[in-house]
Amino acid sequence: MERAEAGATEVTRSSPRRLVLAGAVLAVLVAVPVVLGAYPVTTMTRMLAFAVLVLSVDLLTGVAGLPTLGQAAYFGAGAYTAVLVGLHLTSDAMAQVAAGLVAGLVAAAATGWVAVRARGIVFLMLTLAIGESVHQVADTWSAVGGSNGLAGMPPISLFGSPLLASGFVYWWVLAVAIAVFAGVALVVRSPYGRTLRGVRDNEARMRALGYRPALARYGVFCLAGAVAGAGGALWVAQARFVSPGDLGFEVAALALLSVVIGGAGSLWGPCLGAALVLLVRDNLSASIGGHGPLVLGLVFVAVVFLMPRGLAGAGRGKGPRRGRGKGRGKERPS
């Protein structure tokens, strides 16, 4: 019998307790600019934008079973597009997010059809290659600033009013991040989400039920690209600058690390992981002699050994991580 794995971090039904908890978290997030200064608020804004990227990685890795190192490419496509829109067309925040989303979607649609034919380590390497190729293009193409990136983007505006205070930019990024999170959660709970989990857990069985797994994977790859693109647009809404460093391997690796730390497939866990990773990298690192990467490595090792299901699965025992062992999705007569 293809035995069950833990899956405790799976997105599950809403319960009153969960809704209350979500409401409390939301209230705290909304209150951030009221109680904290400008610097922590900009840090939180970056965390939210990065969490949207991580959400796209979780959609692929945790829900569809496609561990990826390529989402930074679509994040970068969204970021560059939003900055270009901001520099040359409009400072409207909604237009920039829409443009970033479409850029991520188009880039994923153009590259995904090849990638989704592979699984496991081959898929991981293909997405790494896509990410590195896009990074190389950004690093060398003068039209997008080459290694200097693009700077000088004016502040974003909403309904014609520029958002000059960091708190307003934070609220905008928070609102979009919540909308994206809700959209992704709805997809995961929809029949399509069920199809993705079925493909992840037993591809051969889904074929025998009349599904085409490659199409399902391509769809989620495009969707994840769009989500990452929106994340990129949110990233530059606060930074007003983009450079090749924003879509490099380090970003892709940190996003995947956030998913592992947070608990693949739970959506909210990886968002928490994203906050933790950025906190260590950008804030704690300076106060510990620049040893942030070392701390992240230790956190990773600790999570793997102590919380195999990540933060989202903490307290549910040390059962095996949702397995994707050899031969997963394959069936052969005995």
Add this chain to the structure above:
Amino acid sequence: MADVLSVRDLRAGYAGSTVLDGVDLTVPAGGVVALLGRNGAGKSTFVHTVMGMLKPYSGSIRLGDRELAGAAAHTVARAGVAIVPQGRRVFAPLTVAENLRIASTRGRDGWTPERVYELMPRLAERRDNRGDQLSGGEQQMLAIGRALLRGPRLLLLDEPSDGLAPAVVDQVAELLEGLRGEGIAAVLVEQDLHLAFRLADEVAVMQKGRIVHRSSTADFRADRARAHALLGVG
């Protein structure tokens, strides 16, 4: 009666090796054919090849008038073939209800999860339990229910008694007997001869990738010497 499944000179195997070496088999509409044979004879390979999960080297697989040899599994499934795989292979992280809904999305011919629940009340009781929280018998019922939701013309049952306690096998047998009135043709691969004889109209015996005997179940049971020669039992 017209044949639902008509297989001619089917050859298939793995990585160049030949497991099915010219199989001929027909299944009449509404009929149940038990495919018997020793381990390694090619029974499960036959089922997987018909389902499109293994591409044949050559030969013909016709479902009614439609040629399906070499077609992808999703095409075969949409044509009206469903499989209850060996080992059940339910989706462990999904609930019973989700396991059924994932099959009923593309279901047809009046099969709905509610109808499956009526047929198998035990599944209704456990509809919110995950697949891996079910007993072996419940998982087998779920696998059968999932296959029925495809509205199949042909059901491929690969060792439905595998790993089940005798009392549970009896429950599964009752369930499958109850389906006889639905007019679904079936190929039953089974090591448990009592179950095979109870459910099948006809018996086909496979040896070394070929069908070497075909008769009615009653005739097969009547000749113990032949059963012993073919299967080593009787």
